[in-house]
Amino acid sequence: MLIRYRFLSFFLVTVFCSLFSCKTQLNDQPLLLDPEVKTGKLPNGFTYYIRKNKTPEKRVMMYLAVKAGSILETDQQRGIAHFVEHMSFNGTKHFPKRELSNYLEQSGVRFGADINANTGQDETVYQLPLPSDNPELLANGLQIMRDWAQEANIEAEAVERERHVILEEKRFRQGMQQRFEEQCIPMITNGSRYGMRLPIGTDEVLMKVTADEIRSFYKDWYRPNLQALIIVGDIDVAAMEKAVKIKFGDLKNPEKEKERTAYRAELTGKNQYMQFIDPDWGGISIEVLMKRSRATITTTADYRAVLMKNLLMQLVSARFRQLPFVTFNDVAGGLTAMSVSLTTKPAETQPSFQSLWLELRRMEEQGFTSAELERVKKSYGHKMDEALKEKDKTASEVLIKSYLNHFLTGNIALGISKEQELSKALLPDIALAEINELMKSYMKGTDRDIIVKSSEENKAFLPDEATVLSWLEQVYVQPLSPFVDDVQDAPLLKQMPQPGKIIATENFDKVGVQKITLSNGVNVLLKKTDFQNNQIIFKGFAEGGASLYPDADYQNAINAASIVSAAGVGNYNAQQLNTFLSARQMQVGPFVNDTYQGISGLTPIEDLPAAMEVVHAYFTAPRKDEEAFNILIGRSKETLASKGNAPSQVFSDTVNFVLGNYHMRRRPQSINSINAIKLDRAYEIFKERFADASGFTFAFVGNIDLETIKPLLEKYLGSLPSKGRREKARDLGINTPAGRISKTVYKGAVQKSSVILTYSGPFVYNFGNTIKMDAIADALKISLTKRLRDEEGGTYTPNVQMNMSKYLKQRFSLMISFDCAVQNVDKLIASAQDELNKVRTSGPSAGNLQKFKATAKVELQNGSTNNGFWLDYLAGKVMNKQPLIPLSDYNDALDQITVQSVRDAAATYIQDKNYIRLVLMPEKTNH
Numbered sequence: 003m004l005i006r007y008r009f010l011s012f013f014l015v016t017v018f019c020s021l022f023s024c025k026t027q028l029n030d031q032p033l034l035l036d037p038e039v040k041t042g043k044l045p046n047g048f049t050y051y052i053r054k055n056k057t058p059e060k061r062v063m064m065y066l067a068v069k070a071g072s073i074l075e076t077d078q079q080r081g082i083a084h085f086v087e088h089m090s091f092n093g094t095k096h097f098p099k100r101e102l103s104n105y106l107e108q109s110g111v112r113f114g115a116d117i118n119a120n121t122g123q124d125e126t127v128y129q130l131p132l133p134s135d136n137p138e139l140l141a142n143g144l145q146i147m148r149d150w151a152q153e154a155n156i157e158a159e160a161v162e163r164e165r166h167v168i169l170e171e172k173r174f175r176q177g178m179q180q181r182f183e184e185q186c187i188p189m190i191t192n193g194s195r196y197g198m199r200l201p202i203g204t205d206e207v208l209m210k211v212t213a214d215e216i217r218s219f220y221k222d223w224y225r226p227n228l229q230a231l232i233i234v235g236d237i238d239v240a241a242m243e244k245a246v247k248i249k250f251g252d253l254k255n256p257e258k259e260k261e262r263t264a265y266r267a268e269l270t271g272k273n274q275y276m277q278f279i280d281p282d283w284g285g286i287s288i289e290v291l292m293k294r295s296r297a298t299i300t301t302t303a304d305y306r307a308v309l310m311k312n313l314l315m316q317l318v319s320a321r322f323r324q325l326p327f328v329t330f331n332d333v334a335g336g337l338t339a340m341s342v343s344l345t346t347k348p349a350e351t352q353p354s355f356q357s358l359w360l361e362l363r364r365m366e367e368q369g370f371t372s373a374e375l376e377r378v379k380k381s382y383g384h385k386m387d388e389a390l391k392e393k394d395k396t397a398s399e400v401l402i403k404s405y406l407n408h409f410l411t412g413n414i415a416l417g418i419s420k421e422q423e424l425s426k427a428l429l430p431d432i433a434l435a436e437i438n439e440l441m442k443s444y445m446k447g448t449d450r451d452i453i454v455k456s457s458e459e460n461k462a463f464l465p466d467e468a469t470v471l472s473w474l475e476q477v478y479v480q481p482l483s484p485f486v487d488d489v490q491d492a493p494l495l496k497q498m499p500q501p502g503k504i505i506a507t508e509n510f511d512k513v514g515v516q517k518i519t520l521s522n523g524v525n526v527l528l529k530k531t532d533f534q535n536n537q538i539i540f541k542g543f544a545e546g547g548a549s550l551y552p553d554a555d556y557q558n559a560i561n562a563a564s565i566v567s568a569a570g571v572g573n574y575n576a577q578q579l580n581t582f583l584s585a586r587q588m589q590v591g592p593f594v595n596d597t598y599q600g601i602s603g604l605t606p607i608e609d610l611p612a613a614m615e616v617v618h619a620y621f622t623a624p625r626k627d628e629e630a631f632n633i634l635i636g637r638s639k640e641t642l643a644s645k646g647n648a649p650s651q652v653f654s655d656t657v658n659f660v661l662g663n664y665h666m667r668r669r670p671q672s673i674n675s676i677n678a679i680k681l682d683r684a685y686e687i688f689k690e691r692f693a694d695a696s697g698f699t700f701a702f703v704g705n706i707d708l709e710t711i712k713p714l715l716e717k718y719l720g721s722l723p724s725k726g727r728r729e730k731a732r733d734l735g736i737n738t739p740a741g742r743i744s745k746t747v748y749k750g751a752v753q754k755s756s757v758i759l760t761y762s763g764p765f766v767y768n769f770g771n772t773i774k775m776d777a778i779a780d781a782l783k784i785s786l787t788k789r790l791r792d793e794e795g796g797t798y799t800p801n802v803q804m805n806m807s808k809y810l811k812q813r814f815s816l817m818i819s820f821d822c823a824v825q826n827v828d829k830l831i832a833s834a835q836d837e838l839n840k841v842r843t844s845g846p847s848a849g850n851l852q853k854f855k856a857t858a859k860v861e862l863q864n865g866s867t868n869n870g871f872w873l874d875y876l877a878g879k880v881m882n883k884q885p886l887i888p889l890s891d892y893n894d895a896l897d898q899i900t901v902q903s904v905r906d907a908a909a910t911y912i913q914d915k916n917y918i919r920l921v922l923m924p925e926k927t928n929h
Contacts, residue, residue, distance in 0.1 A: 031302045036417030039405060040239050047227025048151075048250050051405040052242050053234045055398045057533075058867050062134040062235025063398045065127055066147045067409050070223035072201040073123045073265050081168070081203015082211060082219045084121040085161075088168055089216060090128065091119075092160040094149030100792065102146065106130075107784070107853040109139055110860035114799070121201045123334060124265075125410050131399075133860070134236045144249050151229055152253050156220060158213040165208060166795025172202050174798045174821045176752045178282040178648050182455070187334070189276050190291060190451050194267035196334040222260050226253040230409040234398040267335025269295060269449050275467035278455040282750070284646030286351045286463055287455040288470065289343040292444050296338040299413040306428050309382070313432065314440055316378040317370050321485075323577055325637070327358055340444045345644035348456075348463035352473055354640075359477045364485055366445040369438030371487055377581065379429050384587050388606060390422040391536040457647065490578040494571070494615050495623065502720020504712060512888040515876065516708065518715060522724035523696030526715055527876050529703040531869055536606045538704035539869050541877055542617065542719075543600030544697040548667075549732040551687065556667050557678045562688040563592040563599075565681065568634045569627035571619035576630055583616070590616040592692070596667070597731035597809065598881070599691040600698070607705060614718035621692045621722050624685070631681045638676050649750030653922040656747050657758055660920060661815075663739045695722035697729060701876040703869045733810045738762035743918040748925050755827050756922040759834060762815035763916045767808035767882075773858075773895050774907040775814060779804035780854040781846030781904070782818070785837045790820060796830045797822045808882045816912060824927050831919070842912060845905030855896050862892055 035041060039053040072083045091113070093099050103113040111117055111132060119128040128150050132143045188197030231250065233242055299305055311330065318328050329341050342362065346354045389396075396418070404415035416424070456464045465473070506519040518526040548559035570576040583589060588605035590613050601620055605613040645651055655670035662668025669675070700719060702711065738760060765771070783802040790800045797820040806814045818838070822830050846854075865871035866889050879886055 033300055033302060033305060033414040033416060034420075035408065036404075036415050036420070038417055039234075039415070040243055042243070044226065044247060044251050044253075046251065046253050046255060047225075048253055049230035049409060050243070050246050050250070051230065051232045051234075051409070052237075052239050052246070053398075053401060053405070054237060054239050055234050055396070055401055056236045057395050057397050058864055059236050060133055060135045061398065061864070062132050062140065062143075062233060062237050063402050064130045064132065064143055064147055065230075065232040065402055065406055066130075066150050067230045067232065067406055068126045068151075068224055069124065069228040069262065069410065071122045071124045071126055072199040072203070073195060074223055074262070075199060075203075075219070079207065079211075079215070079219060080199065081201075081207045082216055083126060083223075084201045084203060085164070085168060085208070085211060085216055086154070086156075086220050086224070087119045087121045087126055087128075088164050089156045089160065089220075090150045090154045092164055093155040093157065094146070095153035095155065096145050096149055098155055104849075105142070108849070108856060109133070109136070110853075110856035110858075112853075112857050113787075123196055123199055123201060127406065132235075140237075141245070144245055147231055148249050148253075151226070151231075151250065152224055154220065154224075156213050156217045161211075161213045161216060163792070163795055165211075167791055167798060168203075168208055169205070170791075170796065170822065171798040172205070172208065173754050173823065175202060176754055177650060178280050178646070181280055182278055185278055186276065186453055189274050189453075190293070190333055190339075191267040191335050191337070192270050194335050195265050196267050221256060223262075225255045225259070226250065227255055227259075228262060229253075230406075232402050232405045232409070234402040234405070265335065267333070267337050269293065269337070271448050273448065274451045275470070276451075276453050277464060277466075278453060279458055279461055279464075280455070281457055282646050282648035282651075283455050283457045283460075285345045285456070285640070285643030286348050286460055287343065287345040287644065288351065288355055288465075289341060289453045289455070291333070291339040291341050291451040291453070292446065293333060293337050293339045293449045293451065294444075296332060296336050298411060302424065302428070305416075305424055306432070309425060309428055310432055310437060310440055312382060313375065313378050314437055316381065317374055317437070318365065318441075320374065320378070320577075320581070321361060321365060324580060328362070345640050347639070347643050348460050351463065351465065355470075356473055356477050356480075359474060360480060360482070362445065363477055364482060365441050367482065368485060369441065370434065371485070372434055373487055373489065375432075375434050375437060377585065379432070381584050381587075383426065383429060384585070386418075386422040386425045388536060388587055389418050391606075392534055393418050395534050488575070488577050489581065490574050492573045494574055494582065494612075494619055496573060499618055499622075499717060499721035501713070501717040502722075503716060504720070510886045513886045515886055518712070520715065520720040522720055522722055523726065524719050524722060524724075525699045526719065527699065527701040527880070528706055528708060528711065529701070529872050529876065530706045530708060531704060531872065533704075533867050533869050535705060536608075537604065537869060538607060538610055538613075538702060538706060539602075539604045539873050540613075540700060540702045541600060541602040541873055542698050542700040543598045543877065543881070544695075544699070544729070545598060545731045546691060546697075546729040547595050547597045547599050547731055549597050549734055550729065553666050554678075555683065555687065557675050558680060558684040559594060559687050560596070560667075561679050562684045562691065563594045565631055565634060565679075565684045566620070566624045566626075566688045567591055568630040569625040570630075571616065571625055572623040575625065575627060579616075582612075586612055588613050590620075592620050592688075594688070594691055596734075596736070607707075610711065611714055611718075614714050618718040618722065621695060624688055624692070626681065626685045628681060635676060635679065639673065642671055642673065642676065647749075649747075649752070649922055649924075650756070652749045653747050653756055653920075656745070657920055660743065660745060660918065661738050661760060662736050665734065665736045667734070667736060693723055694725040694727045694729075695719070696724040696726050698722075699880050701873055701880070703872045703876070731810060737811065737813055738815045738916075738918070740916050742915065745919070746921045746923055748923050750922075750924050751926065753824055753924055753928055754821060755824050755924075756821050757819065757827060757831060758918075758920040759818040759831065760815055760918040760920075761838075761912045761914075761916060762813065762918075763911060763913060765806060765812050765814040765911055767806060767812040769884075769887075769891075770895060770899075771907060772806055773892075774899055774904050775804050775806055775816075775911070776858070777846065777851060777854045777899060777904045778841060778908050778912070779816060780857065781850040782838060782841055784850045784853060785840070785846070786818070786820075786834055789833055789837055790830055794830070794833060796820075796826045796833075800834070808884075814911060824923060827921060827923075838908075838912070841905065842908045843905070845901035845908070848901055851899075851901055851904060855899075858896055859893060862889055 041051050043049050116131050191197045315330050332338050408415040502521040505521050508517040516528045551559045570579045586609040588609050590603035592601045659668050779802045786800040790797050800820040803817045
């Protein structure tokens with residue numbers, strides 16, 4: 003289950019009251035809902051949205067939205083809205099006794115990953131993705147939605163069992179972030195009801211609430227005039243509408259309806275300040291929120307305000323080199339805010355904060371330039387054009403969220419055709435003076451919240467309100483130099499490359515891939531798809547990476563790509579390169595990891611030549627920039643300072659170190675490791691890694707014109723330097739260690755434990771074995787969820803992860819993880835081991851194995867129509883030196899595995915002699 007907090011959440015469509023009078027009649031027009039969605043309201047008030055969409059094919063997404071969340075709870079009900087959500091999965095009229103999840107999993111619809119729900123303060127939303135080519139399952143999908151709407155079985159026995167699960171979910175969420183939310187939300191929502199209604203509720207209510215009390219809330223608020231069914235997918239709209247009217251037309255509203263009050267958090271005109279002192283916080287942090295009211299998008303004037311806000315966001319982001327110092331966020335209760343935040347070491351708080359605010363002052367007083375505004379207008383226009391090109395390839399999950407937003411907030415879901423038309427008409431009319439005035443309106447001195455954060459040990463360095471205000475005053479008396487717009491009109495490359503030649507071509511017809519070999523030894527795999535109309539994604543890689551360098555050089559090697567990316571390439575520094583890329587809606591970047599180096603990217607078809615030019619530049623013309631390097635190192639130190647001393651972070655660092663065989667390259671990052679990074683050496687390593695392209699393989703996936711791309715490959719890849727080194731990565735022994743290891747980390751005061759159990763060892767890596775091992779992990783997760791969560795109520799989300807490697811060494815590791823109460827650690831570990839032993843001795847249950855097969859086939863079907871899936875598939879096959887086989891072979895192999903063959907694999911590989919138990923415990927326990 004998910005709980006959604008609507009404060010400080012990024013929302014694609016945020017809106018502000020228009021500050022300016024409309025310049026054209028267009029701004030007075032009401033906006034109309036997307037004409038491609040069929041909408042209606044039944045006599046009982048139940049609303050529906052139905053839209054045909056064939057991406058992905060043979061799939062449909064259903065949402066049930068209820069305008070009832072934690073905001074409607076009384077003081078005695080805090081947590082009941084979320085409790086209702088849980089109970090909806092514990093039995094309904096037509097799917098009693100948790101039969102719902104069992105039924106859906108048999109069809110490849112997985113609880114948590116697919117079927118899910120979330121409870122917010124204003125709403126509860128249930129989601130159900132289904133195959134649309136199975137009439138029985140589709141009809142039952144509507145029945146499930148109907149059951150959730152008004153026919154959940156809220157039985158006393160199930161309530162008692164689920165109570166423990168919810169308390170474990172609450173325990174799971176306990177930590178620094180939860181403590182921060184509990185303290186800051188009341189302030190940033192100006193003392194409104196939103197600050198007192200976090201959806202997770204209170205221990206007092208959760209421990210004592212009865213089935214009758216939960217049913218009372220359910221009957222009051224789960225009613226048709228507060229509900230909507232949203233269906234988007236590969237369906238017959240007319241038939242679906244008819245079925246919805248029949249299925250939901252007889253839902254009843256209560257005879258005496260409770261008023262559904264619309265709560266809001268109002269602006270007060272006052273400024274506020276608070277300190278958050280927490281033992282887990284690192285460094286000193288300052289956050290300033292400049293709040294204003296959020297309007298609803300119903301007219302073209304509202305939409306114009308959205309455009310202005312989006313342009314301002316891009317302008318501010320560009321000034322800060324895309325670093326997230328300033329963000330525009332929604333706050334609960336109808337507020338929105340421009341948020342300014344940074345984390346520093348105590349001695350650097352004042353200068354860092356003042357430096358950041360000086361840039362904001364420059365924007366406030368001097369405004370932006372015409373050239374800056376035209377660039378972001380052009381970039382925004384390109385984004386809308388690209389979205390329009392992909393109109394018929396937009397995923398149902400994207401479309402359904404816009405209709406959900408319309409039902410919950412009233413924001414009109416226009417559809418991309420109208421959005422592109424509107425933005426094209428309105429963008430030219432937005433003047434620089436308006437944008438500059440909008441920036442000034444955010445920088446006003448009222449409705450401003452200042453939040454400063456630190457640990458107890460740094461409390462003495464924490465500025466009080468008067469100190470922060472004095473820092474701001476000092477900024478406004480400093481000299482202010484003019485902004486210099488750093489734009490580059492020169493070519494990216496100093497000279498054009500001399501093309502190589504294609505010397506061989508090979509077709510793999512069964513997977514629709516063509517392999518090209520270039521004269522310098524570079525191999526290229528081309529996979530033409532029509533999954534997106536105007537997208538090509540690519541990845542180039544070669545063996546070696548940081549493994550080829552001694553431990554003393556590890557930090558230089560592993561950070562080499564980031565350091566060069568911060569400097570830029572060719573004639574362009576990083577800021578100029580970012581402008582070059584964003585204007586073309588493409589992304590290109592290098593990487594160096596432990597065993598590989600390479601470059602990956604994404605581009606529209608028309609910008610493929612420019613993307614290839616950037617690729618060539620990273621190989622042949624990387625830059626070195628001391629100022630950019632110092633900024634990057636400074637940011638790394640700030641990030642390290644902000645990591646703090648949280649128990650989860652300390653435990654994670656310990657887990658990585660132990661499972662990395664105590665290798666120095668798996669030690670937690672420290673100031674010393676950051677200080678070990680040297681610009682000259684990192685730059686030298688980057689050049690070494692990309693000095694020889696002969697060992698590289700590039701994979702391109704997307705709407706490729708095979709004949710058009712070949713000259714580009716010859717020009718930009720065939721011309722790359724070639725030395726014929728054919729390097730191999732070194733095996734540094736960074737594997738899960740053998741033997742039996744037990745380690746307990748004692749950290750923190752929260753009465754919560756985390757457990758990680760790992761089994762590992764040598765493994766015969768082949769096609770059949772990998773599928774059997776995946777079956778072990780999947781079936782085990784199902785059985786652990788049933789036992790540890792549903793039956794024992796001991797944890798919220800048990801997880802099982804299987805990792806297998808062929809490269810360097812053929813090995814596997816099976817990891818079981820969960821959080822729980824301190825007193826339940828040993829009991830739950832014993833239960834988990836018992837379930838694993840059942841798999842090793844008897845194999846998974848036939849039902850759980852069938853669920854794995856169904857889910858794997860659904861995931862394969864969905865993935866096979868996705869460009870990213872194919873890029874990963876091709877890269878994985880090359881890295882593991884495996885043949886390219888058709889996906890039908892996977893389905894055949896899935897059909898062939900049996901309970902016995904999975905049992906044999908588990909018994910063969912998963913041995914108790916290689917077992918690691920890692921546990922996080924609080925420093926003091928209450929039992």
